[in-house]
Amino acid sequence: MRAMNAKRLTQWLVLVFFVLFLALPLLKVFVTAWPQQAENPLAEMSHVFNRKWQESFKNSLSYALIATSFSTLLGFLLVYGANFTQIGRRFIRFNTRILLLPMLLPTITYGFVLIYAFGKQGLWSKISGQQWFNIYGTIGILLGFVIYTLPPIFMLINNSMKYVDTRLFIVSRLMGDKWYTSLHKTIISPLYRVLAVAFLQGFFMTFTDFGIPSALGGQTPFITTLLYEGFMGTIPDFQFGSMVALTMLLPSIVSVVILNYLQKKMVRYDKPQCLVLKKNTFRDNAFRVLFLVTSAFMLLVFLVLFVIPFMGSWPNKLYFTLEHFQKFVQDQFLMKTLKNALLMSLLTAVFGTLLAYFAAIVTSRGKEHTWFKSAIDSISAITNSIPGMVLGVSFLLIFSGGVLHNTLAILVIVTIVHYFSTPYQMAKEALQKMNLNWENSARLMGDSWLKTIWRILIPSSRETILEMVGYYFSNAMVTISAVIFLSSSNTMVITTKLKELQHFGKFNEIFILSLFLLIINLGVQNLIQWIRRSILNENEKKSFTRIGYMLRTFRSVR
Incomplete structure (x- = not known):
């Protein structure tokens, strides 16, 4: 009892x-979003969906879709390289740690390090003598979102690919199937669900992120920055902000419905086994380069954290100091x-x-x-x-x-x-x-x-x-x-x-x-x-x- x-x-x-x-x-x-004294509440609420809201929602939606699509593709390739090649366990562990480094920092920091790495006065712009690209706006935001979403997407796909039975891939190749047919039937097809989950997770993260748009967005409005203005702007409007908050729930509802549907699409193996694949020098070197390029880019971005605070005053006084x-x-x-x-x-x-x-x-x-x-x-x-x-x-x-x-x-x-x-x-x-x-x-x-x-x-x-x-x-x-x-x-x-x-x-x-x-x-x-x-x-x-x-x-x- x-x-x-x-x-x-x-x-x-x-x-x-x-x-x-x-x-x-x-x-x-x-309750706050619902107009209390309006004669026609629905008409009053429809005023929220003005041109600025439409532009903000469109930007958040499009940037999230583009960045997450790239992160999912890159994450899948990196996971495939980690599980279906012979590029060395130590090499994979070392590069994986670098890939997961952004998860230990807030997204607003991504924006600042990107500015000080690739901006006009950035570290790598100064070293190379020219600015590689305009960090504010489209390129900077997409880079920030990719850095943000790649680590969790990589982890999600990697955790599932470990259970894929490689014997099926080998049997498919022995049966005379082309490599891309074997890849689709025995690896991609069983991972449809987790790929969709990883994509939805990345999309949701980018659509609702505030840190990167606030640091790199410039004049480009996003739904999160619009919500921030509604509550913390010069003239706060709680009703408007509450309506914007409710519209942010739309992708959440869609993602929950899709995820519930995907639960029925799970593929199971009785005794999955990971056999040693045949050595392929070209394949292994190609994935080794992909890992190195991705890890090098991460290091190029976050190296700024370990350089700028120790400089007198960037970019004019370039001497080592602990004054800061x-x-x-x-x-x-x-x-x-x-x-x-x-x-x-x-x-x-x-x-x-x-x-x-x-x-x-x-x-x-x-x-x-x-x-x-x-x-x-x-x-x-x-x-x-x-x-x-x-x-x-x-x-x-x-x-x-x-x-x-x-x-x-x-x-x-x-x-x-x-x-x-x-x-x-x-x-x-x-x-x-x-x-x-x-x-x-x-x-x-x-x-x-x-x-x-x-x-x-x-x-x-x-x-x-x-x-x-x-x-x-x-x-x-x-x-x-x-x-x-x-x-x-x-x-x-x-x-x-x-x-x-x-x-x-x-x-x-x-x-x-x-x-x-x-x-x-x-x-x-x-x-x-x-x-x-x-x-x-x-x-x-x-x-x-x-x-x-x-x-x-x-x-x-x-």
Whole structure:
């Protein structure tokens, strides 16, 4: 009975949390968008869809489609090269780490490093003696979006391609099929679903991104910058901003419908095997060059972070100095921003992991299908498809002037809600693989539900919990869209401070903050990997100890 009470209490606490911090804020956006005193509300709302909105929506849509199409194609080629060639495991691991580097930085930083790398006075423009291209506008925005979307698209496709059975490809070639026929039938066709998911994920990321358009957009309007103007412009218009926020949900609805349809198209293998493919010098060298070019471009872009802050004054005073770092350490406001970001990320990682883990426990540890499971799964899908800026706007509307207004707590809560889906799915996947009879056995032994979680489930899923903590921490450090409307001078975090520093043109401080953010994220990720390896080594030692004990027992019996 106590176990059922604790479990039921957990269910209600999780539901109440999402009612307060997801359902009610979104409802407030709908209410604000609806004209209260207009004779014809629909006609009044239609005024939102003016020429500026149409241009902004068109730009966001077209840039997202173009950038994501290129990222998906490039990501597929890189993943194919990593799995279906013989270019060396070390080479692939090293280049993969470079490809994933942008995930540890906020998107607004991409814009600044691109400007200082390829702008008129950029590092590589100065070295080559000429500007390679106009960084503001189309080329710069597309480059920023590709850098932003390539790492997650690469990870999504790579995780699925590892399970593709290469025997089918070899059999197809032996049957006399052309290489492109074999490629389509045995590799691309089984990956239709994941390719579509990767494309939708990249499209959604670019369509709802605020950082890159705000840094590189110039005079080109985007739906996210239009939303920012509606709430934070010279003359705020909350009704207009709320309507823009609702229009940002249109791609989300379409993506959810498509993803639900694609769930039925999954291809499974009984025992997938990865056989060693025949060596092909031309093929291997071609993919080796592709990896090198992509990684070199990433390094060319982000090398600026490690150069500009150590220069006297770019591009006039080109001598090494630590003066900017000394000023940074002495600046109380910048140091406070760094401390706020660290504290917010730590609190988000701890409480977000607790929420996602306990939500996963009550939905995965049981054979019966309950309404609560359906509710939490629906909440997970909703949080995964709602743009961060819409969440930020909804929190601003409902909590403005309240207890949470201008506090670090509201930043923590909105970030927990925004990134809830992935940690929840991580925990659910891990918990579903465990024996469902553990709780029954523990109850017979006299353990309560909470003791069972503490003694059995948590130790058995430590690696997953670490991954959840790392995911929440890294994303809390780099998020800007969800917190841009909610931070104040006292609760400013790194990403929102970057936007403020951009307004004053303080790029040295921008790069130093970004550099600290990168170092912190790298340090935390390496620490998590070290702990994870320690857990694996500990488990291996326990396994060998058990085997040794069994062998000694067997010999003594004999």
